[in-house]
Amino acid sequence: MDKLNQSLDLFTEGLRSDPEIRLDIRKELQSHxxxxxxxxxxxxxSNQESLELALKTFGSPVEVADGLAAANRKRMNFRARIRLLAGALLIPTVIICALVSLNMASGLTSLNILFGNKLQFLNTSRIFTADFFRGYTAEQKLILYGDDTRKNRIEQQKAILDKFPENKVYAANYIIVFLDQSDGKDMNLIVDEIDRVGRFDQENAFYNYIAAGIMLKSACDEVQVPGENSKAKPQYRFELKDRALLEKAMRQYMIGVNKKYCRSYSMDFLKEKLQIMGDPESFIGHIDQIVVAACFLLPNLSQYRNISKYMPEYAGILIKEGKNQEALQYLNTWKQFIRHINSDSDYLITVLVMDAIARIDAEKLPPLYDKLGMTEVARTVAEEAGSIHKPVQEWKNARKQITGNTFSDHGSILSSVLIPALGREFTGKELAPSRYAEYVFFQKITLAAINLVLLAGMVCAAVAVLFWRVRSNSRLLLLAPQPLAVLKILGMGSVMPCIACLALLQIELLSGYSYGIVANFPKFIAQMTLLMMLITTAVLTLTGRYVTDRCRELGVATPPPSGRIYKISFMTGLGLLVIAAFIPLSMSPPHSPQSPTAAILIIGGLILTVLVILRIGQWTAVLFCGKEYSVYYGAAARMLLLTFALAVLVLTCIFRPILDWREAGYIREDKIMFGSTESFTRIEGDVVRYLKSGIDQALTKVSK
Amino acid sequence: MAVNSDMMRGMAEPIILKLLNYKKMYGYEIIKVVNEKTNNAFQWKEGTLYPCLHRLEADGLIDSEWEIADNGKPRKYYTLTKKGQAKMAAKVEEWSHFAQAVNNLLFA
Structure with a gap:
């Protein structure tokens, strides 16, 4: 039959450029x-005579070859263009997916601010994500991040002031960063800089207070006095180190309390930054917002505390020295100082520090008034300082009353971290939008992980194509997939599993989404692992089946199918994952370490892991001893390259927007967590406003 | 009597379309049916059938599909598409006019 093969080669000589068409036609002619x-x-x-007769009636090889080449030229050119297009599609696919995956990490970029811009890799991801997607202008970037080409954070933030030299908000921000980063070292340099910058804002007591606080820290000290026993509350003794500096600091303080207002402008700057960032439409956008809010430094608070600690001590020294009038002048400033600080208390922590100052005043000032013989005033001061402390005291008491597991059971991770300390209780229903937004966020991470697995599959397939091409020393079969076959692979391999999973997750009884992700962790992991397994194995299997069928049509040798044991084990593992993912809540108590879900998940996961390892081992072994199937494996690898790339496109272009849309919907619906332009959460802003107004009322009363 | 191959040129396509209008067929089967029905009058070089089939397929007039035959071997079957049916009707009509005209000239 060598002659038959030679003749078939001659008939199809003109089709060399398209191995699949050549094989297909060769097979057709051979069958004839x-x-x-x-x-x-x-x-x-005889056999020989029959062959001769058959070839004779078939016609001249040259004529047939020319005829076939001419008849198939249009088709071959079209397929060559499709191949080129498919190859060109792979690169943009990889870029799109990389960008989408990086966009997920945009929340991390702001985190770099916390580390003083030391983690440059986070900045790199920011370039590809936030800046790319949001299109910040150079000026907006400067306000958000400072000039991160400068060497340290002080200089980076100073760049904003350099650009807008007389802006009070940026001036205060620069001083705050300076204060924080220099950590009190080189006091004279800081005080000089505060003096220089503070000249733009003559009526602001903020600069005087922080200058006074820094000087007080150098002038005085608190020395811990050993208690009677280890359980006793530690006591501190005042120690004067530099009298002249103490007096200088107290003069600054006195200048400050006589000014019109005290503004650190922290909230103004925060609001400006958040306005640039826009309303968060995603969970990660909210994290970004939280990080930006958390990055606001409050080193001025410790300076305020220094003043509240040492001013009474200074007044005590003056009383001892007989300078009663001067001492009284200082003692009488306490309300104005608290009023100033309260007006600048925009965060919960500043309200609490202000409250602590009121408590120190209530404890330290009355004895000093007593020493001055002003017993009645001493009593009034104790009462007034106590009344200022009352709103916070009441709020703290109410907070202690909160019991139960609402947050740990039904809250999202974020809400159970940020909300319980605020002293308000919520129902599971009220916590639902933020809980769902968090689930969708983790679904997006799963989608990104599936994309990464598919991308890794594409890389492996590309390596396999090269390997088989070198090993078989021939042009490997490149199958031009039928559009319907590709649609079937994508439909059944990626669209159907996603739709089925999303539909089932809508049913809370099955999804477990009435609980927070921490309480529902085993089920969630099972759901996402199942989705990942379904998509990757379905695309792989359907593509493999298509290539096998086509290779059999073309007469290309194909390896034997998987054994029954492998198939049964795989289906068992997958079945266990399905059970673990959708076992009704009543049968799967959350929080329980003996949760059947966790047990089923572990068993199913182990089975599938073993099978995946075995399959990878099998493919690796094939690389070294499967030469007889090299055309099949080469064709399969090339086809997988295409179907994996298309699956990534489908998942990214169809399901990512769906998840984004759902996430934005939950964020709009939420009334507790999202949408605050002044605090970590919307509810924290409410609490701060409530406490501040209570303190304001108390201050108004004591003024009367 | 064998028909001159020049006369055959241009006739192959309408004949194939007409045959496929009855049922799906594979290449060798088409040859056999033509030979049988014409009593071997058409001396086709069998190999030239395939370029013709592939041209019709490329033009969307016919479709092909591999199937496993009764003898267990794969065969490529061709079927007529809707576009092919319309084309076939037009070609038959055209041939009818042509034959009528030729007959009028030769046998009038």
Whole structure:
């Protein structure tokens, strides 16, 4: 039959550029000739004679080859263009997916501010994400991040002031960063800088207070006095180190309390930054917002505390020295100081520090008034300072009353971290939008992980194509997939599993989404692992089946199918994952370490892990001893390259927008967590406003 | 009597379309039916059938599909598409006019 093969090669000589078409037509001609030979043989001719007769009636090889090449030229050119297009699609796919995956990490970029811009890799991801997607202008970037080409954070933030030299908000921000980063070292330099910058804002007591606080820290000290026993509350003793500096600091303080207002402008700057960032439409956008809010430094608070600690001590020294009038002047400033600080208390922590100062005043000032013989005033001061402390005291008491597991059971991770300390209780229903937004966020991470697995699959397939091409030393079969076959692979391999999973997750009884992700962790992991397994294995299996069928049509050798044991084990593992993912809540108590879900998940996961390892081992072994199937494996690897790339496109272009849309919907619906332009959460802003107004009322009363 | 191959040129396509209008067929089967019905009058070089089939397929007039035959061997079957049916009707009509005209000239 060598002659038959030689003749078939000659007939299809003009189709060399498209191995699939050549094989297909070769097979068709072979089938024709074999049937003709069989008929001739049946009529009594020898095999050789039958072959000769069949070839003779078939016609001239040159004429047939030319005819076939001409008839198929249009088709071959079209397929060559499709191949080029498919190859060109892979690169943009990889870029799109990389960008989408990086966009997920945009919340981390702001985190770099916390580390003083030391984690440059986070900035790199920011370049590809936030800046790319949001399109910040150079000025907006400067306000958000400072000039991160400068060497340290002080200089980076100073760049904003350099650009807008007389802006009070940026001036205060620069001083705050300076204060924080220099950590009190080189006091004179800081005080000089505060003096220089503070000149732009003459009526602001903020600069005087922080200058006074820094000087007080150097002038005085608190020394811990050993208690009677280890359980006793530690006591501190005042120690004067530099009298002249103490007096200088107290003069600054006195200048400050006589000014009109005290503004650190922290909230103004925060609001400006958040306005640039826009309303968060995603969970990660909210994290970004929280990080930006958390990055606001409050080193001025410790300076305020220094003043509240040392001013009474200074007044005490003056009383001892007989300078009662001067001492009284200082003692009488306490309300104005608290009023100033309260007006600048925009965060919960500043309200609490202000409250602590009121408590120190209530404890330290009355004895000093007593020493001055002003017993009645001493009593009034104790009462007034106590009344200022009352709103916070009441709020703290109410907070202690909160019991139960609402947050740990039904809250999202974020809400259970940020909300319980605020002293308000919420129902599971009220916590639902933020809980769902968090679930969708983790679904997006799963989608990104699936994309990464598919991308890794594409890389492996590309390596396999190269390997088989070198090993078989031939042009490997490149299958031009039928559009319907590709649609079937994508539909059944990626669209259907996603739709089915999303539909089932809508049913809370099955999804477990009435609980927070921490309480519902085993089920959630099972759901996402199942989705990942379904998509990757379905695309892989359907593509493999298509290539196998096509290779059999073309007469290309294909390896034997997987054994029954492998198939049964795989289906068992997958079945266990399905059970773990959708076992009704009543059968799967959350929080329980003996949760059947966790047990089923572990068993199913172990089975699938073992099978995946075995399969990878099998493919690796094939690389070294599967040469007889090299055309099949080469064709399969090339086809997988295409179907994996298309699956990534489908998942990214269809399901990512759906998840984004759902996430934005939950964020709009939420009334507790999202949408605050002044605090970590919307509810924290409410609490701060409530406490501040209570303190304001108390201050108004004591003024009367 | 064998028909001159020049006369055959241009006739192959309408004949194939007409045959496929009855049922799906594979290449060798088409040859056999033509030979049988014309009593071997058409001396086709069998290999030239395939370029013709592939041209019709490329033009969307016919479709092909591999199937496993009764003898267990794969065969490529061709079927007529809707576009092919319309084309076939037009070609038959055209041939009818042509034959009528030729007959009028030769046998009038």
């Amino acid at each position: 000739l074999e049937e003709k030979i069989a008929e001739e043989t049946a009529q009594g001719h």
